[in-house]
Structure formats: structure tokens, C-alpha cells
Amino acid sequence: MKPAPFTYHRARSAEDAARLLAELGDEAKLLAGGQSLIAMMNYRLARPRHLVDIGSLPASEGLTGFRHSPDGLRIGALTTHHAVETADEAQLGAGFAVLRDAMRWVGHLPIRTRGTVGGSIAHGDSTAEWCLLAVLLDARIVARGPRGTRTITAGDFFYGFFSTALEPDELITELVFPHPAPHAALTEFAERKGDFGIVVAAVDLDVENGAVRGGRVALGGVAPAPVRVPEAEEALARGGPDDVLFAACAEAAAAAIDPPGDGNGSAQYRRILTRRLVIQACEEAMSR
Ligand SMILES: Cc1cc2nc3c(=O)[nH]c(=O)nc-3n(C[C@H](O)[C@H](O)[C@H](O)COP(=O)(O)OP(=O)(O)OC[C@H]3O[C@@H](n4cnc5c(N)ncnc54)[C@H](O)[C@@H]3O)c2cc1C
Structure with a gap:
């Protein structure tokens, strides 16, 4: 068409x-x-x-690439998924490898070479990796419009099904990730490589002396918008041997959600995926 x-x-x-x-x-x-x-x-x-x-704006406009500021890592809205995927530690900074590693899940290479961070966030798909990473890591979205520039936290940005706090006359200029997340990971299950995930799970663990003290858990594909799961985060804060802790966290996540059922999978199937993917994300995050 x-x-x-x-x-x-x-x-x-x-x-x-x-x-x-x-x-x-x-x-x-x-x-x-x-x-x-x-x-x-x-x-x-x-x-x-x-x-x-806005796809051909010159780099001098400051909408492309990475900047480090006292507020955290700033990524320009026009930065492509592929630029993040191929960024080195000097560009991303220590503790942000999760952003780079998550890019392998975004579509196929040609999509990643053109698709942008700001476009993903504005589009607001509940299973988009950038939306989930933003919610997981408390990112801030900087938007410019006729009323000036404002900053919206990711928790307040995603309203529901492809719906966000962005006004039609606003332009996202950058995303700010306030804290490094050295023990974070994102994983997902899609029917075919390159498809959007049916369920996407991301965790950011607080690790002290080799033991998990708490953390954040975010899920995509289980609600109209990407969500944090406080019940799973409470389970993580209880501590214990990793395998027991991760299983309890996954169980709490699966019990807390009320996922939709559609052509990609029933609600029960999404719960099963959630249980498995949360454990997998915890294990990957811990092994970093
Ligand atoms: C086959 C296929 C598979 C895909 N798989 C995945 C996947 O697995 N995961 C994933 O996350 N994405 C996936 N995508 C989507 C891809 O990541 C897109 O790049 C992304 O969703 C949108 O970015 P874009 O720069 O292409 O935005 P565009 O398509 O140009 O725009 C998307 C929306 O965002 C708005 N917009 C764009 N930039 C801004 C800005 N700076 N400020 C305000 N509004 C803006 C536009 O007006 C539009 O409404 C896939 C796409 C295809 C075609």
C-alpha cells in the first residue's frame, strides 16, 4: 500500500x-x-x-550521540539504535553496557541503522526495548515545544497503548539516564528473530559484596504500557541465595500482572514467559 x-x-x-x-x-x-x-x-x-x-539535522544541532553530564548519560534523540549497539565504553560510560546489549533485540540491522532512540520513545510501543529501558532506569525525556523545554520522567511518560505524555507540537531532544546500572540486563521472547518481543523483561540489580540487596524489575508486553513491578522488586529486597531469590522475584512478577491475550499468545502464556524471562534477566544481570 x-x-x-x-x-x-x-x-x-x-x-x-x-x-x-x-x-x-x-x-x-x-x-x-x-x-x-x-x-x-x-x-x-x-x-x-x-x-x-528531522532525520538529516546536522550533528551541530546536538540531537545525535552521547554526552556525559552531572545529570547522567545523555543520548541525543536522533542517535540510531545501531550507534548505541556499536558504542564503546568511552562513549557510553561505565555501567551502561545494558543499553548497548539490549539493542540486539531491536528488529534487524537495517532497522537499527535508521531507527532512532527518540522515535522509539515517542512511538511508545509497550514492548520496545528503549521504552522498557527508560522505565527500568528512571530515565528522563527532554522535550522541546512552543512553551519551552520540559523534562518528563519515564514513569510519567508512557500512558498506555502507543500513548504518551508528549504533546503533538513537542520534539524529544534527548534521553537522560541518571545512574549507571552495572548489574542490569534485558531479555525477551519473540516468535522470530527481529520481531517485537511477546514479553520483554528487564532487571537492574543492586549488588553489594556479591549479594543482591534489591533492584528494579520492568516488563513489556503484559500491559498497554511498559511497567515496573513493585511486587517483584519487594521480593528481590528480601535477599537470599540467588536461585531462590530470582525464582521468588519471577513468581511475584507473574502473579502481579494481568496480561492481555491476543493472537501472539494468551494471558497464561505471557505469565509463563514472564516467569522464565525474569529469572533469565536476573541471571544475566548478576553475571555482569
Ligand atoms: C520489521 C520491524 C521490526 C521492528 N522491531 C522492533 C523491535 O523489536 N523493537 C523496537 O523497539 N522497535 C522495533 N521496530 C521499530 C524501530 O525501532 C523504529 O526505529 C522505532 O520504533 C521508531 O524510530 P524511528 O526513528 O524510525 O521513528 P519514526 O518512524 O520516524 O517515528 C515514529 C514516531 O515517533 C515520532 N517521532 C520521531 N522522532 C521524534 C522526536 N525526536 N520527537 C518527537 N516525536 C518523534 C514520529 O512523529 C512518529 O510518530 C521495528 C520496525 C520494523 C519495521
Whole structure:
């Protein structure tokens, strides 16, 4: 299929993009890597009258790459999944390898070379790796619009099914990860390599002297938005031998969720996946 007619606008700067969005109103959509939006337009699930292309903004606009600041690791919205996948420790900083390692789960290489961090976050798919990592690691999303720049914590950003706190006239400029997560891991199960995961699990363990003292647990594919699971985090805080602790954490996670059932799997199947994937994520995180 082909998209409905639209007018193409090429933004020359982030400011230009923000101005165009404000001028064109609700009928306009930003185009970054195009890996979600173009597919939606081809299926006529999205029919924007105007596309504002930010995909070719120069690096001098500051929307691409990694920066280290007192607030944490800042990743520009136009940074591609592949740039993160191939980043070294000097670029990412110690304790952020989970971001790099999680990228192998995002689609296929051609998708990763064009798709962007900001596009993933704005798209707000509950099983998208970036959305889950943001929720797990308390990331902050920086958005620029006609009312100025604001920062939204990931916990307040994802409302529900492809729905976020972003206003139609706002542009995500960067993502801030406030703390290193040296014992974090993300894993998932998809029917075929490169598909979106049916369930995605991510954990970030607090480890002291080789023992788990607590941690964070996030799941995708079990609710309309990516979620943290406080019951599983409470289980982790109780401590104990790793195998017993991880099994208790997984059991608590599976019991706490009320997953949907659809063509990709029943609610019960998603619970079984959750149990297995949480243990797997805990084991991977611990082995770092
Ligand atoms: C076959 C296939 C498999 C895939 N598998 C996965 C997967 O396993 N995991 C996964 O996470 N993703 C997957 N994707 C999606 C891919 O990661 C996309 O890159 C991503 O979802 C969107 O990024 P983009 O830069 O392509 O955004 P676009 O498609 O250009 O835009 C997506 C949406 O975000 C908005 N937007 C883009 N940039 C910004 C910004 N800076 N500020 C505000 N709004 C913005 C657009 O207006 C649009 O609404 C897959 C895609 C395909 C085609």
C-alpha cells in the first residue's frame, strides 16, 4: 500500500522543526528514522497531512550521540539504535553496557541503522526495548515545544497503548539516564528473530559484596504500557541465595500482572514467559 497524500517539510534545525510543528498543528508528524511511521502510513493507520523531517539535522544541532553530564548519560534523540549497539565504553560510560546489549533485540540491522532512540520513545510501543529501558532506569525525556523545554520522567511518560505524555507540537531532544546500572540486563521472547518481543523483561540489580540487596524489575508486553513491578522488586529486597531469590522475584512478577491475550499468545502464556524471562534477566544481570 501507499500512504495518503502529505506535504514534506525538511527541518533545517531543531528550532525550525519546533516552529514547523507549532505552525502546522495536529496534522503534522515528525519523521526521524521512519521505521515505524512510514509503515503505519503505508497501512493507512496514520494519515498525517504534513511530515517534518528531522532525520538529516546536522550533528551541530546536538540531537545525535552521547554526552556525559552531572545529570547522567545523555543520548541525543536522533542517535540510531545501531550507534548505541556499536558504542564503546568511552562513549557510553561505565555501567551502561545494558543499553548497548539490549539493542540486539531491536528488529534487524537495517532497522537499527535508521531507527532512532527518540522515535522509539515517542512511538511508545509497550514492548520496545528503549521504552522498557527508560522505565527500568528512571530515565528522563527532554522535550522541546512552543512553551519551552520540559523534562518528563519515564514513569510519567508512557500512558498506555502507543500513548504518551508528549504533546503533538513537542520534539524529544534527548534521553537522560541518571545512574549507571552495572548489574542490569534485558531479555525477551519473540516468535522470530527481529520481531517485537511477546514479553520483554528487564532487571537492574543492586549488588553489594556479591549479594543482591534489591533492584528494579520492568516488563513489556503484559500491559498497554511498559511497567515496573513493585511486587517483584519487594521480593528481590528480601535477599537470599540467588536461585531462590530470582525464582521468588519471577513468581511475584507473574502473579502481579494481568496480561492481555491476543493472537501472539494468551494471558497464561505471557505469565509463563514472564516467569522464565525474569529469572533469565536476573541471571544475566548478576553475571555482569
Ligand atoms: C520489521 C520491524 C521490526 C521492528 N522491531 C522492533 C523491535 O523489536 N523493537 C523496537 O523497539 N522497535 C522495533 N521496530 C521499530 C524501530 O525501532 C523504529 O526505529 C522505532 O520504533 C521508531 O524510530 P524511528 O526513528 O524510525 O521513528 P519514526 O518512524 O520516524 O517515528 C515514529 C514516531 O515517533 C515520532 N517521532 C520521531 N522522532 C521524534 C522526536 N525526536 N520527537 C518527537 N516525536 C518523534 C514520529 O512523529 C512518529 O510518530 C521495528 C520496525 C520494523 C519495521
